Amino acid sequence: MNQVVFGFILGFILVLPGMSGGTVLLIFGIYEKIVKDLSKFNFKPHIPLLLGAIGGIFISGKVFTMFFSAHRDATVALLLGCLLASIKSILNNCPKINRNSFLILLCGFFLGLLTVQENLGIGTNYNDISYVILFLGGALASAAMIIPGVPGSSVLILLDIYDSILFYISELRVLRLLCFGIGGALGIIFLVKFLAKIYDDHRSTVSYLFSGIVLGSSRSLFPHEISIPITMLFLIGFSIVWVWSDSV
Numbered sequence: 001m002n003q004v005v006f007g008f009i010l011g012f013i014l015v016l017p018g019m020s021g022g023t024v025l026l027i028f029g030i031y032e033k034i035v036k037d038l039s040k041f042n043f044k045p046h047i048p049l050l051l052g053a054i055g056g057i058f059i060s061g062k063v064f065t066m067f068f069s070a071h072r073d074a075t076v077a078l079l080l081g082c083l084l085a086s087i088k089s090i091l092n093n094c095p096k097i098n099r100n101s102f103l104i105l106l107c108g109f110f111l112g113l114l115t116v117q118e119n120l121g122i123g124t125n126y127n128d129i130s131y132v133i134l135f136l137g138g139a140l141a142s143a144a145m146i147i148p149g150v151p152g153s154s155v156l157i158l159l160d161i162y163d164s165i166l167f168y169i170s171e172l173r174v175l176r177l178l179c180f181g182i183g184g185a186l187g188i189i190f191l192v193k194f195l196a197k198i199y200d201d202h203r204s205t206v207s208y209l210f211s212g213i214v215l216g217s218s219r220s221l222f223p224h225e226i227s228i229p230i231t232m233l234f235l236i237g238f239s240i241v242w243v244w245s246d247s248v
Helices: 002-014 021-028 031-039 042-069 072-090 099-115 132-147 152-158 162-171 174-201 203-221 228-243
Strands: none
Touching: 002 021, 002 099, 021 031, 021 072, 021 152, 031 042, 042 072, 042 162, 072 152, 072 203, 072 228, 099 203, 152 162, 152 203, 162 174, 174 203, 203 228
16 A cells, blocks of 8 residues: 555646656665566566656646646746756755856756746647657656656656656546657666766766756746736745655
């Protein structure tokens, strides 16, 4: 039963930009066991966790799509705060910034800036994306989210498919979600060890690059109008993830 509850919390949190699945698993104290089991293709003990996560993702996706449709600026302000605060956990335990790391950060920033084409528009200006991109997005996001401090949903924002995925969840587009899910499953199985090794061997470079990407891609979450309530929601989202990152 605990596995189902943990999975539900994990799934609900994963929808938020800035929230790392690996961080959640560390807090629950099950990160090492899951990574070891996945590397040995031992999935059976974690089926309840997976089922709970699927439920959490669907409910969280529905909730955020509903709020976005009614309160676009308020929702993106909250998500923007979450996303920007995640840089703290991404750069956790990295050396202080120097000339080289600043250049890497800058490269990531422009990469994120150029990759994201338009403002987030869940339920309004979403694009039907190809099954290939869905598959790759699922694989990369799921593999990235296992690494503590790296938010998988930020990968979806970088690929410019975050709003489309939430739309598919809210509308239960089964075939597209299945394609995304298959990519996610294979990403966890086959890419997680590879990405984890790259991350361990080049932690500083990867962290500063990804932080820059997060900064650049955050432009898709800018509110259309700024007001005191919008600013407060931004600060709430920022504070939640900032405090959350201290838990690891």
